[in-house]
Amino acid sequence: MRVKLETRLLGANELIAHNNRTTFSSQGILVINLMSSPGSGKTTILEKTILRLADKIKMVVIEGDLYTDQDAQRIEQQGVKVVQINTEGTCHLDAGMVNHAYQELLSEKPDLLFIENVGNLVCPAEFDLGEDLRVVVISVPEGNDKITKYPLVFQRADAVLVNKIDLLPFTDFDVTKVQKDIGLINPKTKIFLVSARNGDGLEEWIAWLLEQIQAKKTTNRNLE
C-alpha cells in the first residue's frame, strides 16, 4: 500500500521536476540540490560560497526546513535573495514546492540557484527537484560508515563535500576509506575535502562551481 502511493507521488513529482528543469534550462540557470544529514554544515557552506561568488555571478537560494526560517535568515544576511519553504514536518522537498518558491525568484535572473534540502540523508535522495547537479555534504565527525549505510544519496551525487576537515585530528575519520567507498558506488562523482569554518579546500569547490555555471551557459547558448 505504501509502495503504491510512493510510486504515484514520485510519478507526479517527476512530471513537475521535468517542467522545472525545462524552465531552468531555458533561462540558462544552473540549479544545485544540496543535501546532507542535519548539522553537516550545508548552510555554512552556502554562506562561504556566497561570499566567494558575490562579485562573479548572481546567485539565489531556496531554503528547505521543517518549520523555521533560521537558515534563510543566515543566507539573507549574506545579501542574496532567498525563499524559505517550510515543509511542516515532511522529510524532504519536492518539485512542486520548488516550482512554487521559484516564482518569487524569477525576476532576479540568477546564474545559479542553490536549493538547500531538509537535513536528512534518506528521503531527499528519492525526489528529483529539476536540478542540474546534486551535491551531498558529509562531515568528518559523522564517521566513516555513512557511504555504505546511506548509499542512494551518494550514488546519485555529482559532487560530495567532506566538510569539517579541521576536526580530522580529533576523530577516527578515515578520508581514504570514505573516498574509496564513494568511488566504488559512484566513480564519477567529484570529492572535495573542505572546512567551511576555516575556508580550507573551498577554492577547488568554487572553481568547480564556476566551471559548471560556464558549461551550463555554453550548452544553453548552443541550444538557442
Added chain:
Amino acid sequence: MRVKLETRLLGANELIAHNNRTTFSSQGILVINLMSSPGSGKTTILEKTILRLADKIKMVVIEGDLYTDQDAQRIEQQGVKVVQINTEGTCHLDAGMVNHAYQELLSEKPDLLFIENVGNLVCPAEFDLGEDLRVVVISVPEGNDKITKYPLVFQRADAVLVNKIDLLPFTDFDVTKVQKDIGLINPKTKIFLVSARNGDGLEEWIAWLLEQIQAKKTTNRNLE
C-alpha cells in the same frame, strides 16, 4: 492525499505499537527507542552501555538500518543478542517491524530492549514502536540549532544525550543554549552530557537506565 495515507498508516501503526507495549509490559521489559541523525553516535553509545551493564542486567538490541548490518555486527561483538531490521530505503522503523523482529528475541527474557532506529531526525519521531522511553542523541559538531529545527523528536524525548562533548573545545557548540532550548519545548526531559568515545558522563546515563529498569519491574510486580 499524502496526509490521508499517513494518517491511515499511523493509525495501523498505533494499534500494533499498543500490542507491542502490552507484550513488553507483561514481561517486565524496559524498551527504549534510540533516535538521532546519522553519525551522532547511537551505536557507539550502545556499545559502551552494553559494556557497563553486562554484569548487571540482560539486554537485547534491535538494529534498524536501510540496507546494511554493520551496526548489528558491532553490537553482536559486545556479546548481546541482536536482530537486524533492514527497511530497504524506508526512513524509519515502525511497530510492525519491531513486532516481527522481537519474536526472535522472546526466548532471551531480557530486562532491557534497545531499539536503534534509522539515522534520521524527522521520520522516526512520528512512529510509536511500543517503547517505554524515547532517547534522542545529538552530537556537539551538529551545532546549536537542531532543537528548534527538528522540534518533534525532542518534544517527545524522555532523555537527550548530548554526545561528543570531547569536541567542545574545537566547535562553537553552546551547551547552555541547547539545554535552554530543550527545556523550553520539553522541560521534563533528562539531559546527559557524554562522550561515548572517552566515557565522560556515561555513569549518570547508566545510573538513570538502571533506575528506569528497576521502576519498570516494580510497576510490573504491582500489576501482577
